[in-house]
């Protein structure tokens with residue numbers, strides 16, 4: 001049996017909003033965001049981010065920020081580091097989410113994520129019938145370079161979730177599981193921010 005091999009079509013779709021789809025998320029951790037902000041300043045690139053994965057800490061009235069996402073509400077509707085001729089212009093230091101793509105982390109519940117395929121990638125769309133029932137072993141074969149990166153992404157995310165749960169177990173924070181949309185929006189407007197970080201993952 002011939003196993004499918006992932007070949008990026010270099011269409012740039014994953015670096016842009018997709019008309020008709022819900023918000024395109026290109027998540028990045030605070031440390032990744034800082035690196036890209038510095039590069040954007042040096043290159044005079046209009047790079048903006050917005051909070052993405054956040055948890056409301058009702059004990060300290062703080063919003064805990066785990067990830068941001070790249071703002072795409074600009075003229076090109078894309079990541080400002082994308083260039084039509086050359087593709088990603090920060091390839092060497094692009095965020096985990098971009099390194100692992102079209103593999104992504106899918107949220108299963110509040111603190112649990114799993115490695116999944118993003119159905120919006122054009123390679124995935126073109127090969128959907130073969131990919132839809134692929135198990136982990138097959139994904140590792142098909143996405144030979146991307147799967148290890150997705151695993152690093154997954155491990156970092158897991159450490160961050162563990163850190164939040166540990167802080168909660170130590171009674172230093174209390175994450176609300178049942179906050180109403182109205183209260184959450186109010187908290188987003190009024191509460192201070194605290195970024196949640198873990199040390200650099202070398203594994």
Ligand code: SF4
Pocket residue numbers: 014015026079080081082083087088089090091094095098
């Ligand atoms: S960092 Fe690079 S790969 Fe990631 S969205 Fe921007 S241009 Fe695309």
Ligand code: SF4
Pocket residue numbers: 007008009010011012013014015101102120121122123124
């Ligand atoms: S959408 Fe998929 S095929 Fe197109 S550039 Fe992104 S990863 Fe490559």
